[in-house]
Amino acid sequence: MAEPRIWTAALIVIGDEILSGRTQDANLAYLAKWLNIQGIQLAEARVVADQMGAIVAAVNACRAQYDYVFTTGGIGPTHDDISVDAVAEALGVPVVLHPEAEAMLRQYYGDRITEARLRMARVPGGADLIxxxxxxxxxxxxxxxxMLAGVPKITQGMLAGLDGKLEGGLPVLDRTVGAWVPESSVSDLLIAVEREKPGIxxxxxxxxREGRIGANFVIRSREQTALDDAAARLMDALSAAGHDPLDGAI
Amino acid sequence: MAEPRIWTAALIVIGDEILSGRTQDANLAYLAKWLNIQGIQLAEARVVADQMGAIVAAVNACRAQYDYVFTTGGIGPTHDDISVDAVAEALGVPVVLHPEAEAMLRQYYGDRITEARLRMARVPGGADLIxxxxxxxxxxxxxxxxMLAGVPKITQGMLAGLDGKLEGGLPVLDRTVGAWVPESSVSDLLIAVEREKPGIxxxxxxxxREGRIGANFVIRSREQTALDDAAARLMDALSAAGHDPLDGAI
Structure with missing residues (x-):
């Protein structure tokens, strides 16, 4: 049986505010889970500054290496929003005004439309809208x-519009077994179960936590049977070793 | 006057649990602020999987490009902790047992010492301990x-031990001016102030928030005078445009 194809993605978070520690990124975890539902694995994430060279380098490295690249941030109306220019530069295409985006903005803003707001209709030539x-x-x-917005509520809205539209493979399933045990006490046992059960x-x-040491063991697989099998085997092994495993995260 | 040297760092977060969306990273923001106090700028962050090739590539790219590289995660006692092996591979050195680390672990664990726990005394040859x-x-x-631990409380403890020990430059200072205004209404004004005031x-x-749209404008500079000057200028410009700026974040 041929190994199923694994689809991969990278996230490039664009923003000085994340790198300065001022803002906590909230898009990575959400995107990771959303991608997994589509059968796509988030394989790498990068956080880069609002600088042309840094964005261009990250976009070019990631688009060559992964099936999909997502960027968040830097597509707003102000001078520090340079993601469109950077992606156009990375792809070697000009920046153009997208007529449909312009129409959307004119309708959204009505007579409050300004040149700054029209900046948000700029796209790399050849692009489609999300x-x-x-x-x-x-x-x-x-x-x-x-290219998605950086504000989580907007990012999530844009992802909802992409639901089911990207080709992917099997999602990664997971089950967690917890135990109040130092992980270093059971490392051999973990290796044994992982070796014994292929595909997990x-x-x-x-x-x-609360003065006690514990660990959650997360088993991942693309096959439900293999997952359940490994979870049962791990629970047995932990019980046999005198620990008291929980079927689920502690 | 010569431009002051800017010291840079990259963070490499090593961990499938972050990329799967299971765990929210909490080290990036803390490290960013800690580095800034040392006069070092976090210039890039990457999140990579618990995979040899991915870690080696990230370490080699970042150590060539930045003054300092920090890694978090993957230095524990279990089979998925491969950061030491990966960094050794990236640097082309063997993995060795550090005698002092071994002594520390033997003292810490006493007769609960195991082979798995002694794994945590393995270091790339030539390394010092933190x-x-x-x-x-x-x-x-x-x-x-x-190379730091991934558990935030431990990461932060290790950074405390490095306080003041890394050469850096001037920290980046910041001041925030907030206003209940759509950023797209004031984008020209922001450009004007940024152009008028060098070094910011x-x-x-x-x-x-609460049904209202607003923005915080964060001014950054390595010079307090330039920072205060720009903040005053921005407040004036926002007031003159009929907005009601707040000296501080909203």
Whole structure:
């Protein structure tokens, strides 16, 4: 049986405000889960400054390496919004005014339209629009690059419009087994289960809570049967070793 | 007057749990602020999977490009902790047991020491240790690469031990001016102030809160006088345009 094709994506978060620590990114986790539902794996994320060279380099590295590239941020109306110019530069195309985006903005703003607001109709030449159900300015798709807004509510609205529209494969399923045990006590056991059960991976995530040490073991697979099988095997192994596993995260 | 040297750093977050969306990264923002106090600018961040090739590529790209590279995650005792092996591979050095780290672990765990726990004494050959005031296993410094734990409380403890020990330049200072105005209404004004005042940058961060639209304008500079000067100028310009600026974030 041929291995199923794995579809991959990268996220490029564009924004000085994330790199300065002023703003906590909230798009990575949301996009990761959304992508997984589409059967696409978020394989890498980068956070880059609002600088032409940095954005161009990240876009070109990622679009060559992954099936899809998503960018968030920098598509607003102000001088620090340079994502459109940077993606156009990366792709070697001019920046053009998209007639449909212009019409959308003119309708959204009415007589409050300004030159600054019309900046949001600028796209890399050849791009299509991504619907924005929340505010006026659309997202942008060109080739395998998807440019989304940085404000999470708007980002999520744009993703909703892409539901089911991107080709993907099987989503990664996961099950978590928790135990009040230091992960270092059971590392051999984890290796044994992972080796014994093909097609699964186990991640170990220790924590320290209310004065007690524990760990959640997250089993991931693209096949439900393999997942359930491995979870049962891990629970047995933990029980046999005298720990008291929980079927689910602690 | 010569431009002051700007010191830069990159963060490489190592972990499938971040890329799957299961865990929200909490180290980027903390590290960014900590670095700024040291006079070092976080210039890029990457999130990569627990995979040898991905970690090696990110480490090599970043250590060539920035003054400092920080990694978080993947230095624990389990099979998915491969950061030490990957950094050693990137630097072309062997993995060795650090005698001092071994002694620390033996003292910390006493007769609960196991082979798995001793894995945490493995370092890339030639590395120094970074003190871990929270739990037993130390962080690792080799060349310009600093390997920290992924658990935020431990990461922060390790950074505290590095306070004032890394050469840096002037920290970036910032002041925020807020206004209940759509950023697109004042974009020309922002450009004018930024052009008029050398040595400053203005970031525009729109929001939508309690049914109202507003924006915070963050002015950044390495010189306090330039910062205060630009803030006063921006407040004046916003007032003159009929908006009602706040000296501080909304």
């Amino acid at each position: 619907e924005n159900p929340v505010s006026g300015a659309p997202g942008i798709r060109i080739g395998n690059v998807f 991976q186990i991640g170990s995530y220790p924590f320290w | 003190e871990n005031p929270v739990s037993g296993a130390p962080g690792i410094r080799i060349g310009n690469v600093f 940058q203005i970031g525009s961060y729109p929001f939508w």
